[in-house]
Amino acid sequence: MKIKPAAINDFEEINRLIEIADKLHREALPEMFVKPKGPVRERAYIEKLINDQKTGFFLAELDGELMGLIQGTIWESPAIPIMSNEQYGMIENLVVMSEYRRKGVGKELFNKLNDWFVSNGIYDIRLNVFEFNQEAISFYKKLGFLNYSRRMKLKK
Numbered sequence: 045m046k047i048k049p050a051a052i053n054d055f056e057e058i059n060r061l062i063e064i065a066d067k068l069h070r071e072a073l074p075e076m077f078v079k080p081k082g083p084v085r086e087r088a089y090i091e092k093l094i095n096d097q098k099t100g101f102f103l104a105e106l107d108g109e110l111m112g113l114i115q116g117t118i119w120e121s122p123a124i125p126i127m128s129n130e131q132y133g134m135i136e137n138l139v140v141m142s143e144y145r146r147k148g149v150g151k152e153l154f155n156k157l158n159d160w161f162v163s164n165g166i167y168d169i170r171l172n173v174f175e176f177n178q179e180a181i182s183f184y185k186k187l188g189f190l191n192y193s194r195r196m197k198l199k200k
Contacts, residue, residue: 045104045105045106045111045148045149045152046104046105046106047102047103047104047105047152047153047156048102048103048105049094049101049102049103050090050093050094050101050102050103050113050115051094052087052090052091052094054103054110055087055090055091057103057110058085058090058103058110058113059083059084059085059090060110061110061112061113061139061141062084062085062113062137062139063084064139064141064142065137065139066079066084068177069174072174072176072177073174073176093115096117098117098118099115099116099117099118100114100115100116100117100156100157100160100161100164101113101114101115101116102114102115102153102156102157102160104140104144104149104152104153106144110141111140111141111144111149112138112139112140112141112144112149112150112153113137113138113139113153114135114137114138114139114150114153114154114156114157115135115136115137115138115157116133116134116135116136116157116160116161116169117133117134117136118131118132118133118134118161118164118166119131119132119133119134120132130168131165131166131168132166132168132169132170133157133161133166133168133169133170134169134170134171135154135157135169135170135171138150138153138154138180140153145179150183151187154187171184171189172195
């Protein structure tokens with residue numbers, strides 16, 4: 045397995061991987077997520093992520109086949125008096141094809157992104173995960189992530 049930076053020539057495969065996560069979210073929360081009429085993500089959007097200095101975007105590959113991806117962004121706390129002025133890393137997307145799960149692919153992708161964050165002076169890493177996604181929650185807990193806030197939605 046090789047972890048490499050995402051490149052625009054991987055666009056189709058990146059979209060194939062993102063669709064795995066998108067489908068999971070559409071099925072669990074159809075009132076919130078819909079299937080796009082065009083590509084899962086536009087080429088310009090993926091290219092912008094790849095070229096953004098505040099985004100780390102990496103792919104796991106085995107024998108030329110993409111097995112997973114991870115994307116993270118450097119964020120800054122809002123400039124309000126109660127907030128400390130800090131930067132932090134936010135994991136935006138992590139997808140591993142089902143046949144490669146529980147084989148270390150997700151952990152290797154996380155380690156690569158974590159190294160990228162540290163190389164950019166970022167030691168605080170955060171993420172959001174929906175409650176329905178117990179597989180992801182279990183994975184993140186094994187990496188050492190803890191709950192520190194709760195986002196709620198009014199059910200109508």
